[in-house]
Amino acid sequence: MDGTVDGFRYEWVTPVAAYVMACLGGALGLRCIVRSLLDGQSWRSGWLALGAASIGCGIWTMHFIAMIGFQVEEAPIGYDGGLTVLSLAVAVLVVGIGVFIVGCRGAGPAALCLAGTVTGLGVAAMHYLGMAAMHLDGSIRYDPFTVALSVLIAVVAATAALWAAVTIRGFLTSLGASLVMGVAVSGMHYTGMAAVSVDVHGTAPSWAGDAPTSLLLPMLIGPVVFLLLATVVVMFDPLLVLGEGDWNRTSRISGTGGAVVPEDPVAGRPGPRRSWSDG
Incomplete structure (x- = not known):
């Protein structure tokens, strides 16, 4: 039996909240990469690591906030805690590889293409690993074309974001780039969700794990707090709060x-x- 899939259980509350977190993670990551380019070798790795963690946490938080609004009317949904945490680690690690490539080698065509591809595939891997953590009394199927389109969006979005990180220096222009990045990341997520269909078994529930809100909400606290702390670090760094004109002049x-x-x-x-x- 085909299940009735609804990705907007709380209407626009979860998509808007997810978009805000994607923008926050993207903005922090872009500013940290910019800061690494202005620093000596002693602190560059630290800024790049903070940027990678910010982007990875932003994407992961965006995904699971959006998943709070996902439901299959005929079957309750549970999540595997281990796979959920693993998806966060994958997001931070693979995004970190891409960030360090452009941070250390610059934005040459070859380096940017490699970094964008790795980062985009990491984003897609996080998404589908997070989906694998979802359990319900049914079988989840994916439309191959839509899945491929979601991966393509992730790669293009990651490449554009990394290019912006090493090219755009002004605060307002970086903020605009992060808003575009939030649209791309959210677009990748909901494109991937459009590929989902569920065949409900109609038997006794085979998953006895935690409900989405009871597991996901507590797990989201850590990454959200990290993003807020990273925001404080970025806001109080003198070089990152200068205006574009002051930056070039001083x-x-x-x-x-x-x-x-x-x-x-x-x-x-x-x-x-x-x-x-x-x-």
Whole structure:
């Protein structure tokens, strides 16, 4: 028996909340990658790791917030906790590979293509691994063409996001790029969900796991708190809150990471080297 699939159980509440989390993770990740390009080798890896974790957590959080609104009317849904956590690890790890490729090798065509492909496949792997964590009294089927389209969207979106991260420096332009990235990630998710159909067995429930809200809501707390903490780190970093004009006018970064040589306002010449720690 074909199950009645509904991806909008709470109407637009879950899609909008999921989109906001995708945008937040994307915005933090893009700004962290930009920051890594302005820093010396000592802190670059740390900024890249923070960026990868932000993007990965944002995508994972987006997916499972959206899944709270997914239901099959004829069968209750449960989730396997181990696979759910594994999907988060895959998201952060594979996105990290792509981020480190562009962070260390730049945005050349070959590096960008490789990084975008790896990151996009990681996003798709997280999505379908998260779907594999879902259990219900039925069989889940996927339309191959729609699945392929969702993977293509993920690869294109990841490539565009990584290009934006190493090309766009201004705060407002990065914010706009993160909004576009949120649309792409959400589009990939709901395209993948459009590929789903369910054949309900109509027997006694074979899954005795936790209900979606009882398992997913507590698990979402950790990544959401991490994203909020990452937001604080990014907001209080001086180089990331400068306007685009101030950035181009004042920032000349030294090789030691974080030292800026401000321009002498009278003579128009570089003044003495100061670090942000000098006040």
